[in-house]
Amino acid sequence: MGEFELIRRYFAAAPCAQAAEGVALGIGDDCALLDLPPGEQLAVSTDTLVAGVHFPDACEAFLLGQRALAVSASDLAAMGATPLAFTLALTLPCADEDWLRGFADGLALMAAACGLALVGGDTTRGPLSLTLSVFGRVPRGQALTRSGARPGDLLCVGGSLGDAAGALPLVLRERRAAARIARPLLERYWAPQPQLALGQALRGSATAALDVSDGLLADCGHIARASGVALLVERERLPLSAPLLALLGREAAQACALGGGDDYRLAFTLPPSLLPAFQRDWPELAVIGRVEAGAGVQLLDAQGLSLDLPAGGYQHFGATHD
Template structure:
């Protein structure tokens, strides 16, 4: 099956490739054309997933289809953007109709959940890797950024952390767990739901935001650095699920929540005066976990206020080994 036949058969005919709000022209030409309402800006982000690095080389392609779009769309949520569409660049070691059909089905499910249209892409031969570029829109001047946190702000997260990191031994076949535990952890790894609605609700309220992909402490460091402030995280306030705690034990669950990554939950700062807003229905899963201070860097504190910041704060690509 040639490249163009592959695209037509598995992707161009998919429901998510039939256009949508903001898409003037989708698959079928040299470029897609997007339409933005007056007064809005285009938000764009690209994520690449490589077999053996970001996911097991042997895995369910349907789950991989969901994950590959979800992790990219999470960047739109972190900016407070409304999703429009995405492109897919797929590098395959071989053409397998069964694999492609399952992958396309998973991709379609996540596209439907995120209300996104597939608007173009590319295929080529080589080691399995997936590159997704997402497009969204946000009112001019209202995009959530990393550089607005100010001393006195509260530090918050949009839900439980650590489930995806806890799922890794299950994904790799190194451990087993009771069904109810395994389902909760694996769902966060394979099908994280980008917090697009929360991101949009935070426009005009949050002073800084990002999605937690490389570990809470590591990603909070990005906000601290961009904003020129210090962030203080209270370990006992970091939310973990009952399933993760039952699977790993309390200490290991908290460690996974702090440094594990792959959560795709929003972390953000908000003025203390806006605390009441966190009681509204759209913020039901939000937890206050710390505060913004004068200074620099990220500090983790225990219940007694002691500094217990670990040396390893999250996942790093290309980290040198001794």
């Protein structure tokens, strides 16, 4: 038996690969089989993370496993879907047992937190990269999409923005900070919490939604384009965490919040009448702007005057946006 066959057996025996609701057949046959409750649709998303592009080559395996699954699960949150299962295609230069154990542990922790069962995948030899496909279920016709924002809606986000982008120099060890500042920011980078419960709660209420992964302004552009509306973002209303402000100061923190991806907060549009109920249940929710007739994204200062948009979208760890 080859070392990669051993890896496949290792994952097949992992806790996250065991019996789970909705999984009729897991790892070990030509396909996995999933059950959907009557009246529900399947939500599917696929993401690839490449070493040196989406994460540092030398990063800790545990953190990588945790973060990779969170990034994918966040797409389910953005659709208001209930997590069901995932597949993992892992390409590795060699079979290092310590690395694998760490990676599988990180993966299992996030899988348990999200309610996702590992149902299949592939392990191959090659330069380090991961492709995850996640599956969720959502009542037919109730998925949150990017295309329903209407003039008069409020623009909201599910919590503080910019923390992950602010953490990047710490991740890359280009900068140091006191533990009380560094720890929460690194936590936001390495263990983003997909806002699954918020996404499900927003079904039938939010008119459009996505998870902030390309950077807030770029992602607002996606909603504006898909919905055929203009989105106005008020810079002074961006929710900024205390550690981010302490690390960078207000101006640089705002820049991280506007341009930084990797936060995996939900951004969504909501009729104003529905806001109070959500504010009560989700105290971290922040209104950051509004929807108007028109096109594109505008950034406003405290006086409501239009500001120039910063150039370019979010740069991932590597040099390119891709």
